[in-house]
Amino acid sequence: MIHPLRTAFIALAVMLLLTTLTTSCKIQLISDYDSVLDQDVTTLQQSTETFLNQLQNEVGTPAAAYSANTDFYVKTNASLATMATRAASQPKSKIIVGEVNALQSTYTDMQKLHQLNGDKGLSAANIANTRSALESEFTSILTLELALKANAAVPSGALAPAKTQ
Amino acid sequence: MLAAAQGSVTTGWNTLAPFAQTQFTNIAQQIVDIEAQLAAGSITQTQASLLLDMQKNASRAALLSVEGIGLLTAQNAINAALGAVATAVNGALGFALL
DSSP states (O other): OOOHHHHHHHHHHHHHHHHIIIIIOOOOOSOOOOHHHHHHHHHHHHHHHHHHHHHHHTTTSGGGSGGGOHHHHHHHHHHHHHHHHHHHHSTTOHHHHHHHHHHHHHHHHHHHHHHHHGGGOOOHHHHHHHHHHHHHHHHHHHHHHHHHHHHHHSOGGGGSOOOOO | OHHHHHHHHHHHHHHHHHHHHHHHHHHHHHHHHHHHHHHHTSSOHHHHHHHHHHHHHHHHHHHHHHHHHHHHHHHHHHHHHHHHHHHHHHHHHTSOOO
16 A cells, blocks of 8 residues: 555645646747847858949959958958857857858958959859858848747747636 | 647758858859869969868858758657647547646
């Protein structure tokens, strides 16, 4: 025969376990929406688009040379380093950190290509290919950020409507 | 519990499918273009390597976003199911224990 106290203890343990599982243990698998990072990515995209448009207009001229445009790379590398640090400071941010790192790598490639071309600067075709890669990356980051933002706007209770009597 | 989780999965897929198709199609077109430029001699091997590396980064970013939206979808589905458990327990008990 099971002692009544033992039965009460088991029932209490089960209730505490259920309470813990369903109230304090909401699962988090990915970082929350970050409005600052969202804005930083958008700002970087805008400044990059301006830079590429400028280079496109200056193709074949001395103004297109790498030596005339090092300022852009200095500022952009600093922005990206700041974004990477901020992304890494958030919990469960492996995905966003990976995307920022991919963006850093593309800007490094772009800088190397520009340096390689020396006084000629980037050709129209180089600019088109580079722009396409960057647009794709910006779209990837912003699509994820928008999904996180939309998720943050949904109250958690809306996912499981109450059916209490 | 299943119905609660299903809604989250459908929402995630509706975001993911068009995004993934567009991104990977664009990247594939760019790779073909770069290889054509190399074959035509309008870019060097070194230039082609840098341009292709950019497309590799773009692919990586797209795949990370697919993974990220997948994780978000799974997170919401699990939390919805956990919420449904709480609802079911409260309904059975007749009061809001959880």
